[in-house]
Amino acid sequence: MLEALKNFFDVFGAATVVPFMIFIVSVFLKVSPQKAFFSALRAGVGLTGFGWIINAFSPMVTTYIQQMVDTTGLNLPIVDIGWQTGSLTAFSSTIGLSFFVIGLVIELILFLIGVTRVFTPANLWNNFGYMIWGTLAYQVTNNFALSFAFMVFVLLYSLILSEVVADRWSEYFGVKNATVNSIHNIETLVPALILDPVWNLFGLNKVKLNPDSLKAKLGIFGEPMTLGFILGLLIGILGSLSNLGSIEAWGGILGFAVALAAVMTIFPLITGVFAQAFAPLAAAVESNRKSESEAESDVADKKRWFIAVDDGVGYGEPATIIAGLILVPIMVVISLILPGNRALPVVDLIAIPFMVEAMVAITKGNILKTILNGVIWFSLGLYAASYLGPIYTEAVMQYGSVLPAGVAIIMSFNLLAHPLTALIFIAWVSGNPLWIGVTIVVYLVALFILRTRREAIYAYLRKMSDKNSGFEGSAEKIIISED
Structure with missing residues (x-):
């Protein structure tokens, strides 16, 4: 059965599986078959568009980053070759496929019994994020039961983060009753929550560094397209320091700058199509809330629930993509000078906008705060x-992937650069009941607080978000309709 499931995903891939799941969930929520079909088709079109742009742009980024490293002469032996290899590994391992099958049932049960208010099957594809962590745990322990329990635990704590950020994410990105829940991107909520009061002490909440203020102050130079071009020039020049005197180098630099300007322009358009896939789902959730409100108006907010959507919905929002792409050269430089670091982010640099969405939502599009949060957490x-x-390299080799020529150790910045999940991983693979118990106790305390104080948490985060000056959310953010 597991082998058949692996073959199924090898053949069809995300652009087919995700639309299928959206269609099934939409029909289950009583969306008309016609709307469900167009929702599914939009999801497939959006995912295909994302894939085209990222696959075309990633080699260009990789080239200039590698040239920058070669120029410095520094040696970082652990090279980022992208999250796609991790996804393939997750779906190739027995432990990973087991979670994909059983994990869906677990997710449904957790939602139905009220452990979480996040309905995750609509975002089923991103379960590979849990699956790769379980694969790594099994690679270390060779203990199936422990590794499977670890995946379930990572799911549990990620659902808490998804629910905490849900109100802010839903409002900022303009998608009603929606949130993100992929483990490889939701963890960045943690530094946003911890550091935001600190940044406010320094007055950073009053700094108007957001898409609207950039446009107002810089005019044409504040447009995302122009910022993409300027950022492309910067990365291209840094990656071509050794041959800036050649016309060929400048041809490549300018070509890369135009390509990055294109990414900044086209991605929001594709995001708009992709977000429309979740419009009927969001409308169905809203309809459900209204029915509950009429019957039990005093507890309607407590019963509010959210649809889990793919992070691609928010990727093209201007503050998100600007902050994410500014972090690209910053993180490369940090990787070169950070004492004790052995990892070089390369291919997954283009995924940084996915990784900062929670930070952007919490800070109401404050680009400066997002960059500072990213620098600290990603370091x-x-x-x-x-x-x-x-460990990741051994797992990848174990399940059939071939390493790129000249690369001995690999990683995925998007999948592995998560300090909190790494600490939990260390605790669980140790097999020490004390350390595992500590993680469980922390989770249970967090769950109790969320279940009993959710509306107070949302009110606090709303108040904290509103302290950021001069930005009510980008006019270009994704607002989906019910039509």
């Missing part, structure tokens, strides 16, 4: 990737 993430790289 810690480089240490996590340095530790996990050898």
Whole structure:
């Protein structure tokens, strides 16, 4: 059965599986078959568009980043070759496929009994994020039961993060009753929550560094397209320091700058199509809330629930993509100078906008705060990737992937550069009941607080978000309709 399931995903891939799941969930929520079909088709079109742009742009980024490293002469032996290899590994391992089958049932049960208010099957494809962590745990322990329990635990704590950020994410990105829940991107909520009061003490909440203020202050130079071009020039020049005197180098630099401007322009358009896939689902959730409100108006908010959507919905929002792409050269430089770091982010640099969505939502599009949060958390993430790289490489080789020529150790910045998940991983693979117990107790306390104080948490985050000056959310953010 597991082998048949692996073959199924090898043949069809995300652009077919995700639309299928959206169609099934939409019909289950009593969306008309016609709307369900067009929702599914939009999801497939959006995912295909994402794939085309990322696959075309990633080699260009990789080329300039590699040239930058070669120019410095520094040696970072653990090379990022992208999350796609991790996805393939997750779906190739027995432990990973077991979770994909059983995990769906677990997710449904957790939602039905009220452990979580996040309905995750609509985002089923991103379960590979849990599956790769379980595969790594099994690679270390060779203990199936422990590794499977670890995956379930990672799911549980990620659902808490998804529900905590849900109100902010839903409002900021303009998608009613929706949230993101992929483990490889939701963890960045943690530094946003911890550091935001600290940044406010320094007055950063009053700094108007967001898409609207950039446009107002910089005019044409504040447009995402122009910012993409300028950022492309910067990365291209840094990656071509050794041959800036040649016309060929400048041809490549300008070509890369135009390509990055194209990404900044086209991605929001594709995001708009992709977001429309979730419009009927969001409308169905809203209809359900209205029915509950009429019957039990005093508890309607407590019963509010959210549809889990793919992170691609928010990728093209201007503050998100600007902050994410500014972090690209910053994280490369940090990786080169960070003491003790052995990991070089390369291919997954284009995924940084996915990784900062929670930060953007919490800070109401404050680009400066998002960049500072990213610098701190992703720097810690480089240490996590340095530790996990050898384990990840063994797992990838175990399940059939071939390493690129000249590369001995690999990693995925998007999948592994997560310090909190890495700490939980270390606790669980140790097999020590004390450390595992500590993680479980922390989770149970967090769950109790969320279940009993959810509306107070949302009110606090709303108040904290509103302290950021001069930005009510980009006019270009994704607002989906019910039509």
